[in-house]
Amino acid sequence: MSGLGTTEADYTASCPGATLGEGLAVRGEEVADAGATIDTWLRRTGLPRA
Template sequence: MRRTPYRGRRSLPADYDETVRRNVREQDDDARPAIKGRLPSLDGYDTVLLGSPIWNVRAPMIMTTFAEQLDFRGRTVVPFTTHAMSGLGTTARDYARSCLGARIAPGLAVRGEEVADADTDIQTWLRERGLAGS
């Protein structure tokens, strides 16, 4: 498995098709885009929600960068995503690989076009995981 730092453009493209091409390149290269700044400690947290869009059936590669740099041992990771048509995509499998020692809980996927109307589904999902009041 090759893991290469992303050496492409540093700023995000404004054009949708260009964004898709960049994402495909990063996935094909198994890239680890750099994260600017210091990552937080997970000390004191038993449950960590990881949210992202789904691009080409998986979370953006920067989410792998993020997950690989933190200590998830003994924690529960709860993925949530927005998507156009692929639901959670491969997030459970990908986070199982990159969030070493974590338990991956059932995630939530919301279609991007339906986010504004998803409050009831989100609240139900949070309650089912013990993450919101009744």
């Protein structure tokens, strides 16, 4: 699997009327080194960092 696959289409079909934001795909083996990527995504989407 690469990226988010069909996730966006699946959610759109399953949740009519919902507003979907930009997703972020991080491979399990890369998650320990994904901090900068996650920070950039959070800033871009306006989500707070916990």
